Amino acid sequence: MARKLAAGNWKMNGTRAALAELKAIAEATATTDVDVLICPPATLVAAAAETAADAKLSIGGQDCHAATSGAHTGDTSAEMLKDAGAAAVILGHSERRTDHGESDITVRAKTEAAQDAGLQAVVCIGETLDEREAGDTLKVVGSQLTGSLPDGITGENTVVAYEPVWAIGTGKVPTLEQIGEVHDFLRAELVARFGAETGNAIPLLYGGSVKPGNAAEIFAVSNVDGALVGGASLKAADFAPIAAALAAS
Ligand SMILES: O=C(CO)COP(=O)(O)O
Numbered sequence: 239m240a241r242k243l244a245a246g247n248w249k250m251n252g253t254r255a256a257l258a259e260l261k262a263i264a265e266a267t268a269t270t271d272v273d274v275l276i277c278p279p280a281t282l283v284a285a286a287a288e289t290a291a292d293a294k295l296s297i298g299g300q301d302c303h304a305a306t307s308g309a310h311t312g313d314t315s316a317e318m319l320k321d322a323g324a325a326a327v328i329l330g331h332s333e334r335r336t337d338h339g340e341s342d343i344t345v346r347a348k349t350e351a352a353q354d355a356g357l358q359a360v361v362c363i364g365e366t367l368d369e370r371e372a373g374d375t376l377k378v379v380g381s382q383l384t385g386s387l388p389d390g391i392t393g394e395n396t397v398v399a400y401e402p403v404w405a406i407g408t409g410k411v412p413t414l415e416q417i418g419e420v421h422d423f424l425r426a427e428l429v430a431r432f433g434a435e436t437g438n439a440i441p442l443l444y445g446g447s448v449k450p451g452n453a454a455e456i457f458a459v460s461n462v463d464g465a466l467v468g469g470a471s472l473k474a475a476d477f478a479p480i481a482a483a484l485a486a487s
Contacts, residue, residue, distance in 0.1 A: 360397045
C-alpha cells in the first residue's frame with residue numbers, strides 16, 4: 239500500500255510574508271494522519287524549512303537541475319535544495335514542460351539527480367485537452383511515465399502525480415471514472431515495470447483543481463493516494479480540509 243500524501247505546489251507565489259500561512263498550514267495539519275508536503279518557490283525553501291523544522295510537514299522544491307553544480311546560471315541543483323532543508327522536489331510539471339521545453343528525458347535526468355541527492359521526486363505527467371479528445375490519454379501518460387522515471391526507483395523516493403493539463407487552474411475536473419481509469423492504468427504500469435512491491439508502494443497523486451469541496455470524492459477513487467494541490471494549497475483554510483479528507487479516505 240502506498241502512503242497517503244497531501245502535497246501543495248505554491249508555484250511562483252509567495253514572499254517571506256507567506257511563511258505565516260505556512261505556519262498555519264503546519265499547525266492545521268499537525269495531527270492529520272497523512273504525509274504533508276509544501277513546495278514554495280525556491281527563494282523560500284530555506285526559510286520554509288526553518289519555519290517547519292518542528293512540524294511533521296515537509297518542504298520541497300518545484301524543480302532542480304540534473305547536474306550537481308556548474309555553469310548553469312539561474313538554476314538550482316537537487317543538492318542545493320537538500321542543503322536548504324528540502325525533502326522533496328516536484329519534477330516535470332506541465333508548466334515546466336511547456337514554459338521550459340522539458341522532455342521526458344530531461345525529467346528522468348532530474349529525477350535521478352534528485353534521488354542521488356536524497357530528495358523524494360514528485361514526477362508529474364498528464365495529457366492536454368487535445369490529446370484527451372483524440373482518445374490518446376493512456377498512450378500519452380503511459381509514455382510520459384515510462385520516459386520520465388529512471389530504473390531502480392523505490393516507493394520512498396518516488397511519487398507520481400497525474401495532472402491533466404486542462405484541469406490545472408481551470409476549475410475543470412475529470413469525471414471520477416476518468417481519474418480512476420488513468421490511476422488504475424498507471425498503477426498497472428508501475429507494477430509491470432518495477433514489480434508488485436515497489437509498484438504498489440509509489441504514491442499516485444491526482445492534481446488539477448482539487449478543492450475542499452471535491453477532495454473527498456476524488457480520494458475515494460481507486461489508486462488515488464493523495465493530491466498535488468495548486469491554488470488551494472496557498473491557504474490553510476483550503477489546504478487543511480483537503481488533507482483531512484485524505485486522512486478520512
Ligand atoms: O498544477 C497543479 C499542482 O501542481 C494544480 O493546480 P490547481 O490546483 O491550482 O489547479
